[in-house]
Amino acid sequence: MPQIDHDPIRALTGTYLHQRWSEGCHDVPQLYRELQGIGYSGGIQTVRRYLRPSKERGLPPAPRSAPRPRRIVRWIMTDPSRLSADDAQDLKEIRVACPHLDAAARHIRDFATMLHQRHGALLPAWMDNVLADDLPALHSLIGGLRRDQEAVMAGLSSPWSSGQVEGTVTRIKLLKCKGYGRASLELLRRRILIRS
Known part of the structure; x- marks a missing residue:
């Protein structure tokens, strides 16, 4: 030295x-x-x-300082195959240190797999697995999913998406906002037709 x-x-x-x-x-x-x-x-x-x-x-x-919560959330939400080796190792260490976070990450990954592979039939079993763990935030999510379970299962199973319709609605709302509430319905109609 x-x-x-x-x-x-x-x-x-x-x-x-x-x-x-x-x-x-x-x-x-x-x-x-x-x-x-x-x-x-x-x-x-x-x-x-x-x-x-x-x-x-x-x-x-x-x-090294502990990673910020947003970074940990990003690691959990990212496909594991797309994480760098350092990020994957850091996430593994964090999951080992915190069993609740490990359980939440496992449920999130299972839901992502269900979503990407369109396995909506697995939703009831996934909800039961989530309820078996002590994760109150996810329990409230399950309550919301149960209220409209059939529609959620259809959305997870169907190859169709309402993304294009939602995009059009968002565009119309933007055009309406640009009128500052002063434009008449006829002017809004013309602006929508011109932009299409």
Whole structure:
């Protein structure tokens, strides 16, 4: 391990820093205060530069911060074959650490498979599996699905999509909003026909 300087106090601080870093203390201001307590008179920027993790120095890298919840949701919602190796490994570690998140991710993936492969007949079994776990947010989803179960099963089974109709409705609403509520129905009709 390189020394900060040939000065004995600086050699001591380098050893001390390496020991504390290895113990898991990666808070530079805290380490700087500790060094001042043993007689270090240098600046905090020198300590920062010294602790910049690098393989050449042999210092262990600082631990990565926990991923944000949005990133975890994105990993769960992404097809596993499309995740990078690092993201897949991070998600695996998170799922091992949190059984509730693991169960939710498993149910989400099962639903995605049902949706993409159009296996609507599997919906009742999937809903029973979800209700068997302690996931209140998904339980409320199941309540909504049960109210219109036949339509949901048909939607999961049918190759037809209402996406084109929904897109047209959205376009008409946009044209109506552009009139700021001042346009008559006749003007809206003409704008729709011109755009078509």
